[in-house]
Amino acid sequence: MGIYLVIEASNGLILIWDKKTSMFIKLSPEFNGRVCGLCGNYDGNTNNDFTTRSQEVVIDALTFGNSWKFSSSCPESTVAVSPCANNPYRxxxxxxxxxxxxxxxxxxxxxxxxxxxxxxxxxxxxxxxxxxxxxxxxxxxxxxxxxxxxxxxxxxxxxxxxxxxxxxxxxxxxxxxxxxxxxxxxxxxxxx
Structure with a gap:
C-alpha cells in the first residue's frame, strides 16, 4: 500500500495525490511546449515558466500569478506573504x-x-x-x-x-x- 493515489489518463496526463497536501501533475512528452499556466509551459526551459496569460515573460511571482486569475472579480494579490514573518513563533x-x-x-x-x-x-x-x-x-x-x-x-x-x-x-x-x-x-x- 502506497501513500500516493495515482490516476493515469489515456492522453498522457498523470495525477499524483498524497491524499493530504500535495498534488503532482506529470505530462507525457507529447505535451512538451503545448501547455501554459501556473505550472509553466513544459518546454524544458525554466527561464520562461513565468509566462503570463498575455504571453509576457515576467520575473515577479505576483504579476505572474495575478495574470492567471480565473475571474476578473478575484482581487489582485498585492503582497507576497512570508509565512514565517506571519507566524514567527513557528x-x-x-x-x-x-x-x-x-x-x-x-x-x-x-x-x-x-x-x-x-x-x-x-x-x-x-x-x-x-x-x-x-x-x-x-x-x-x-x-x-x-x-x-x-x-x-x-x-x-x-x-x-x-x-x-x-x-x-x-x-x-x-x-x-x-x-x-x-x-x-x-x-x-x-x-x-
Whole structure:
C-alpha cells in the first residue's frame, strides 16, 4: 500500500495525490511546449515558466500569478506573504525540523539535487501550516525532496517512527515500501 493515489489518463496526463497536501501533475512528452499556466509551459526551459496569460515573460511571482486569475472579480494579490514573518513563533521549529533535508540523512543526494530550495520551501510551508496539519506540511515538503532525490538516482530511507511515519501500522526499518520508488522503465510510482 502506497501513500500516493495515482490516476493515469489515456492522453498522457498523470495525477499524483498524497491524499493530504500535495498534488503532482506529470505530462507525457507529447505535451512538451503545448501547455501554459501556473505550472509553466513544459518546454524544458525554466527561464520562461513565468509566462503570463498575455504571453509576457515576467520575473515577479505576483504579476505572474495575478495574470492567471480565473475571474476578473478575484482581487489582485498585492503582497507576497512570508509565512514565517506571519507566524514567527513557528520559525525555529520549522528550521529545526526541515534541517533533515540538509543533514547527513540525505547526504547521498546532496551532490545530485541541491537541497537549498527544498529546505527553504520546507521552512516556508512548515511556518504556513498553523491551523493544524503542521506535520503533514513538513512531511510533504521533505517527501518532495526525497522524490527529487529518487528521480536523480539517490533513494533515501528517511522516514522513521518519529519522523513522518508512513502509516499507523507499526514501523519496521526493513520494509521495502517506506519510500517512493519510481520505475524508470514505465515511469510508474510504486511504494511510498
Amino acid at each position: 520559525q525555529s521549529w520549522a528550521q529545526r525540523q526541515c534541517s533533515i533535508i540538509t543533514s547527513s540523512v540525505f547526504s547521498s543526494c546532496h551532490s545530485q539535487v541541491d537541497p537549498s530550495n527544498y529546505y527553504d520551501a520546507c521552512v516556508s510551508d512548515s511556518c504556513a501550516c498553523d491551523s493544524g496539519g503542521d506535520c503533514e506540511c513538513f512531511c510533504t515538503a521533505v517527501a518532495a525532496y526525497a522524490a527529487a532525490c529518487n528521480e536523480a538516482g539517490a533513494c533515501v530511507a528517511w522516514r522513521t517512527p518519529r519522523i513522518c511515519r508512513k502509516s499507523p501500522i507499526p514501523w519496521r526499518h526493513n520494509r521495502a515500501d517506506h519510500y517512493l520508488k519510481i520505475n524508470r522503465i514505465t515511469g510508474n510510482i510504486n511504494g511510498a
